[in-house]
Amino acid sequence: MVVFMTITATAAGSVMASPPVVKAAYWLSWVENFPPSAINTSFFTHIYYAFLMPNDVTYKFNIENSTLSNFTTTLRHKNPPVKTLFSIGGDGSDSTIFTRLASEAGSRKVFIDSSLEMARKFGFDGLDLNWEFPESPKQMQDLGRLFDEWRLAIDNEATSTGQAHLLLTASVYYSVEFFIYGDYRKYPVDSISRNLDWINAMSYDYHGSWDTSLTGAHAALYDPKSNLSTSYGLKSWLQAGVPSSKLVMGLPLYGRSWTLKDPKLHQIGSPGAGIGPGDLGILTLSEVDEFNRKNAGTVTFDTETVSIYSFVGTTWIGYDDALTTTTKIGFAQAHGLRGYFFWALSFEREWEITRQGNITIYQNSKLF
Template sequence: MNSFILIVFCVIILTANVTANEKYVVCYYGTWAAYRNGLGKFDVDNINTELCTHIVYTFLGINKRGTVVSLDPYLDYPDDWGKDNLRKFITLKDQNPNVKLILAVGGWNEGSAKYSIMAATPKIRKNFITSSIQIIQKYGFDGLDIDWEYPNRGDSVFGQDDIDNFTQLLKELREEFDKHGLLLSAAVASVKSMASLSYDIPAISQYLDLINVMSYDMSIPSDLVTGHNSPLHKRESNVVISKENLKSVDGVLEYWLKQGCPPEKLILGLPLFGHTFKLSDVKNNGVGASSNGPGISGPYTATNGLIGYNELCLKLRKEAWDIKYDNSSKVPYAVQGKNWISYDDAKSLTAKVKYALQFNIAGIMLWSIETDDFLGICQSDDYPLTRAVNIALGRSIESSPTQGSSTSSPSTSKPPTIDPIEEFHCKDTGFYANPEECSSYFYCVKSASGNLVPKLLHCPGNLHWDQKNQLCNYPDQANCYA
């Protein structure tokens, strides 16, 4: 019997008592979305706590002494009229006492050098652990997520020594966290070609409660050819290759499980964003077509080569795109002239969840909730992708938004959706000014029966709807005279 099949069989027998209702949904929250414009603006008030078992606040960093510090004091703290985001985040417990709130340290922009030095130096390592516990306890977090990107890669200072140093860091964190009943997780590279350079998987698995495997960015816009962000399977070809060497979700699962990661700790990370490419030749537009680099950006994320699902779903509704589905990789992609986008929808995410469940993994991680259609602009419900993952995991959730919309006042940043307005008549799908007043606007969508239905939305704060630019704007720039 194939050794991997034997491992999987034993795992299923040993953990047969774990039910679907106990599966985790780990939601990463990109705090920088508070600075986005219009419908892309995302604050703590927008978080639906019923859709996540764990919510991860990203990111804090460290200084040269290893002390955990804010990367954006104005956002995180109340000083100098700051937004006091850390305190607001902890109040999510008032909505759902069962949700676990995790503080993340690191991230791509932090690089590797500071963490390489910290993990290699006992005194600095101790300071990191002490300061982590202090800030966790000060605000009331449930644990810490280490997002060192990546040991022994990038601008690492100590190279291969990072692998053992990372393990030692986690060991010492575990010893101190156990004294306080704190959770410890890490976000880790997914595919073998990268993960094998950074981790002693059996060793780190001893000390982590959850291992969030980032199974996306498998093809990136700087590649010379188009490719899928997060394919479930490899594409059909005549090349024989081991699954664990593949840039695919099935390959990631095989590699991590074979290396000794306990399935009850493995969290499969899936994307709520897509990658965009610029085709070299409009006639050659399939998977693997020649690319000239990063493609279009979304209006809110404003980064060439990247687009949130909340941005993409509007494009696909309002513009002419050729939407294709890769039957081998089980993911969609979209083409418009020289524009090429790899993304995930509810169907592709569901397929990945169902595939992963056969290995009885602990759950799914989502990067990141502020790029889902969190306002329900393209769907009847908010967070359609996050909801699809919950449903695929067998979690019981409400069929409509339950958090924020009923408790938020008009001054909060969540524009509440209300019942269709009979007095307003839609001429076509899209956004329309409210002729009665400036702080709200209509979004016309097609119902299941095909009829156009208006939804009334509200601008955050004191902003007015700007019909020309299709966003909430400052009153003196919105040109609204209702």
């Protein structure tokens, strides 16, 4: 098993336990052929139910769904059991709902109270906010207020009921700052550090269908030519003051494809002429494997970015495999991060990638 640091030395020389390692993954509720019972829980500590949304007028969760109870009950009784959280929002959800509810104290309270009621009703261990993404400094301030009040409500609820505290996490941009599009803004680091158990940094989607002029490693560990890399993003969170024990690294179980402008030019950064196969140029790792087998794709490891790409004819696909995933997990371990999470379950075959967190690895040098 990958061994993250579990003890830390204090200034006085005593030793105290660090928070337990997080090995998480998101389960997609709309994928019909992958029930919770199919999850191999030996590879994970936490599973997220994706996604739920509050009512866009009342900001309450008006949900009566047997799927939720089945999800939590099934995973609680698996061997080994895992903790469950439900994730609120997600890519494609109406982010203006979060903008509105976070802007007023009254709507924040309604939302928070309803979220806690939902968690207890269906047996979840925690909640996760996936607001993609606050678009201004004002919205970032409101997000910080939301976290302050959410944590207070969780503490008060646990005290009054005698139950264990609910976990509170958030899925966030790969970097603490937004500098690519929209207004410059920065996450409320102080509030995050005080109030959240950890954050899930979405360390992927650095390149994709929005820019098909050049191929790119969409989850590059390093990029010497830009700030679009996992190493840059995680380092920005640490330098901003988020404790390493509250930072969890994202790992993608999918690839992104391009159509090459010239099939003779097939490296990372080669000219593109549009997206390749897949929905908007996205292929699950199972689909990538199938494509490479059927078309005898040439698979290449890129040492500069620590990523994999394959090509055949004018088709180019960038993705991660077992080697790059293991290297990234070692990177997280070397820098004392809380752990890692995968997006998303059902995207691979036979746990080839997600099992990497349970394989012993050794890092002989500092990676930053």
